[in-house]
Amino acid sequence: MYDPVPPDSPARRIGAWALIAAAVGVAAVAFGYVGGWLAPQRLTPDKLIDQFQDNAGTFAGYRRNHAKGVCVTGYFDSNGRAQAYSTAQVFAPGRTPVVGRFAIPGSNPYAPDSSVPIRSMALRFALANGQQWRTGMNSMPVFPVATPQAFFAQLQAQRPDPATGKPDPTKLAAFFAAHPETAAFRAWAKTAKPSASFATESYWSLNAFVFVDASGKRQPVRWRMTPEATDGDAGSTGGADYLAADLAERLTQGPLRWHLQVTLANPGDPTNDATKTWPDDRRTIDAGTLVLERTEPQDSGPCRDINYDPLILPAGIAASDDPLLPARSAAYADSYLRRTSEEAHLPGSAAPSAETKR
Amino acid sequence: MKAATNTFTLAARVLHWLMAAMILAMLFIGVGMVASVSARHEWLLAIHKPLGIAILILAVVRLAVRLRHPPPPLPADLPVLQKLAALASHWLLYFLMLAMPLIGWAMLSAGGYPVMLGASLRLPPIFPTSPVAFAVLRHLHTGFAMLLFLTFLAHMGAALYHGLIRRDGVLSSMTGRR
Numbered sequence: 056m057y058d059p060v061p062p063d064s065p066a067r068r069i070g071a072w073a074l075i076a077a078a079v080g081v082a083a084v085a086f087g088y089v090g091g092w093l094a095p096q097r098l099t100p101d102k103l104i105d106q107f108q109d110n111a112g113t114f115a116g117y118r119r120n121h122a123k124g125v126c127v128t129g130y131f132d133s134n135g136r137a138q139a140y141s142t143a144q145v146f147a148p149g150r151t152p153v154v155g156r157f158a159i160p161g162s163n164p165y166a167p168d169s170s171v172p173i174r175s176m177a178l179r180f181a182l183a184n185g186q187q188w189r190t191g192m193n194s195m196p197v198f199p200v201a202t203p204q205a206f207f208a209q210l211q212a213q214r215p216d217p218a219t220g221k222p223d224p225t226k227l228a229a230f231f232a233a234h235p236e237t238a239a240f241r242a243w244a245k246t247a248k249p250s251a252s253f254a255t256e257s258y259w260s261l262n263a264f265v266f267v268d269a270s271g272k273r274q275p276v277r278w279r280m281t282p283e284a285t286d287g288d289a290g291s292t293g294g295a296d297y298l299a300a301d302l303a304e305r306l307t308q309g310p311l312r313w314h315l316q317v318t319l320a321n322p323g324d325p326t327n328d329a330t331k332t333w334p335d336d337r338r339t340i341d342a343g344t345l346v347l348e349r350t351e352p353q354d355s356g357p358c359r360d361i362n363y364d365p366l367i368l369p370a371g372i373a374a375s376d377d378p379l380l381p382a383r384s385a386a387y388a389d390s391y392l393r394r395t396s397e398e399a400h401l402p403g404s405a406a407p408s409a410e411t412k413r
Numbered sequence: 414m415k416a417a418t419n420t421f422t423l424a425a426r427v428l429h430w431l432m433a434a435m436i437l438a439m440l441f442i443g444v445g446m447v448a449s450v451s452a453r454h455e456w457l458l459a460i461h462k463p464l465g466i467a468i469l470i471l472a473v474v475r476l477a478v479r480l481r482h483p484p485p486p487l488p489a490d491l492p493v494l495q496k497l498a499a500l501a502s503h504w505l506l507y508f509l510m511l512a513m514p515l516i517g518w519a520m521l522s523a524g525g526y527p528v529m530l531g532a533s534l535r536l537p538p539i540f541p542t543s544p545v546a547f548a549v550l551r552h553l554h555t556g557f558a559m560l561l562f563l564t565f566l567a568h569m570g571a572a573l574y575h576g577l578i579r580r581d582g583v584l585s586s587m588t589g590r591r
C-alpha cells in the first residue's frame with residue numbers, strides 16, 4: 056500500500072494542524088462574507104422586507120407590499136404589431152391567457168382604498184410554449200426613486216413614529232431634501248386623487264425593459280396599459296373597500312379592456328432611471344388588448360400564490376440595466392417565501408394571530 | 414506503480430475535482446445571490462440554474478462510475494470510527510449533490526415558476542404547484558445547502574489531515590499523484 060512515514064517532529068505537526076485550521080477557517084469566513092452574515096452593511100432583500108414589516112406590522116399570509124388586492128382573469132389579444140420588435144410568443148397574433156391582480160400599495164391588507172392615490176395592476180401571461188411573462192405596473196408615470204438604496208432610505212423615513220403613529224415629518228423632509236430625484240413624483244402626487252375604480256386607470260411599467268427581435272436586435276422599451284373605460288372620477292362612493300365592489304359590479308356588465316401601449320426608446324433615453332419619463336414624441340405601438348372577464352377575492356383566487364416578479368420574462372423580452380429590477384425580483388422572492396411559509400404554518404413564520412399593527 | 418488499486422480511476426478523479434469546483438461555486442453563488450439586491454442577483458441566478466442541472470447530470474454519471482469501480486480501500490490501520498465517518502460523509506455528499514438540484518427544480522415547479530435555464534430553454538415542472546410545498550422545499554434548499562457546506566468543511570479538513578498528518582495515501586488516491 057503506502058510506505059510508512061517516519062513520525063513527525065512536534066513542530067511540523069503543529070504546522071500541519073495550523074494549515075488545516077487555516078484552510079477550513081478561510082473557507083468558512085469567505086462563505087460568511089459572500090452570504091452577507093459577515094457583511095452587515097450590505098442592503099439585502101431581507102432588510103427591505105423587514106423594513107416593510109417594521110413600518111406597517113406583519114400580516115401573515117399577505118404580500119409585504121401591495122397587500123390589499125383582488126384577483127382577475129382574462130386574456131391578452133395580440134394584434135401582432137409588436138412582433139417586429141420582439142420574438143415573444145405573446146406578441147404573435149392571437150390570445151394568451153392572463154391571471155392578474157389589482158391592488159393598492161402599502162403593507163396593510165385592511166387599509167382603506169382612499170389611503171393612497173396609487174392603484175396597481177399585475178399580470179401573468181401564460182404563453183403557449185410554457186414560458187411566462189409577469190409584470191407589475193403602477194398607476195403613475197414616474198417612480199419616486201431610482202435605486203434600491205434610495206427606496207430603502209425612503210421606507211426608513213416613512214417609518215411611523217411610535218408616539219404619533221405617523222411618519223416623522225422632519226425625517227420625511229430630510230429624505231426628500233437628500234433625494235431631489237423624487238421631485239417629479241411629488242409633483243404628480245400633489246394633484247393625484249385616489250380613483251373610484253381600478254377600471255379607469257392607466258398602469259405604467261415604470262422600469263425599462265428590452266425587446267429582442269428575430270435578428271437579436273435590442274430595443275429598449277417601456278409599456279403601459281391604457282383603459283377603454285373613461286368614466287373615472289376621483290373620490291369614492293364611501294366605505295373602505297369600494298374598489299373591489301366597483302370592479303365586480305362593472306364585470307357583471309361585461310369584460311373590461313385595456314390597450315398595451317409599448318413605447319420605444321430613442322438612443323440615449325435613460326433606461327436605468329424610473330424617476331425620468333421619456334419625451335412624449337417617442338414612437339408608441341398598440342400591441343393588443345387586455346380583456347379581463349372575472350374577479351375573485353385574493354384569499355381564494357388564482358393570483359394569491361403568484362409572485363409577480365418583473366424578471367420572469369419570456370424569450371424576446373429582457374431586463375434593462377434599471378437597478379430597481381433586480382431589487383424587485385430579489386425582494387418579491389423574499390416576500391413570497393415569507394407569505395407561503397405562513398400559509399404552510401412552518402415553524403418560525405408569522406402566525407395569523409400576529410396580525411397586529413405595531 | 415500499483416495505481417489500479419491505490420487511486421481512484423481517472424474518470425472518478427476528473428469527476429471529483431470538476432464537481433468539487435462546480436458544487437463549491439454553487440454554494441457561494443447561492444448564498445451570494447439571495448443576499449444581494451443588485452444586478453448580481455440576476456446574473457448569479459442565471460448561472461445558478463443551468464449549473465445546478467449540470468451537476469445533477471454529472472452526479473448521475475458519477476454514481477454509475479462509482480458503482481462500477483469501487484474506490485480504493487481506506488488504510489487498514491485507520492480507526493473504525495474514522496472509517497465509518499469517511500463512509501457516512503461520502504454517502505451524505507453523494508446524496509446532497511443529487512438532492513440539491515432536484516429540490517431546486519421541484520421548488521420552482523411548486524412555486525408555479527417556469528423553470529428557465531436560459532432565455533428560451535425551459536425544463537418541464539417536476540412537482541405540482543403548491544405554495545405549501547414551495548415553502549417547505551425552499552427552506553429545505555437552504556437547510557441542505559448549509560449541511561452540504563458543513564460536510565464539505567469536514568471533508569476538506571479530513572482530506573488535509575490524511576495528506577499532511579497521517580500521510581497515508583488517501584489524499585493522493587484522489588489527486589492521483591503518488
Ligand code: HEM
Nearest residue numbers: 118120121156175177191192193206363382386387390391
Ligand atoms: C426596489 C423597489 C421596490 C421594492 C423593494 C418593492 C417591493 C414590493 C414587494 C415586497 C411586493 C410584494 C411582492 C409579493 O409578495 O408578491 C411588491 C408588490 C408590487 N410592486 Fe413593488 N417594489 C419596488 C418597486 C416597484 C416598482 C418600481 C413598481 C412599478 C411598477 C412596483 C410595482 C409593484 C406591484 C404592481 C406590486 C403588486 C404585485 C401583486 O399584485 O402581486 N414595485 N413590491
Ligand code: HEM
Nearest residue numbers: 388439440443444447462465466468513514517518555558
Ligand atoms: C448542487 C446544486 C445546488 C446547490 C449547491 C444550490 C445552492 C443554493 C444556495 C446555497 C442557495 C441560497 C439559499 C439561501 O441562503 O436561502 C440557493 C438558492 C436558490 N437556488 Fe439553488 N442550489 C443548487 C441547485 C439549484 C437548482 C438546480 C435550481 C433550479 C433549477 C436552484 C434554484 C435556486 C433558487 C431559485 C434559489 C433562490 C433564489 C432567491 O430566492 O432569490 N438551485 N441555492
Ligand code: HEM
Nearest residue numbers: 433436437479484503506507510565569572583584586587
Ligand atoms: C478542497 C476540496 C476537496 C478535497 C481536498 C477533497 C479530497 C478528497 C479525497 C482525498 C477523497 C478520497 C477519500 C477516500 O480515499 O475515500 C475524496 C472523496 C470524495 N469527495 Fe472530495 N475533496 C474535496 C471537495 C469535495 C467536494 C466539494 C465534494 C462534493 C460535494 C466532494 C465529494 C467527495 C465524495 C463524494 C468522495 C467519495 C468518493 C467515493 O468514495 O466514491 N469532495 N475527496
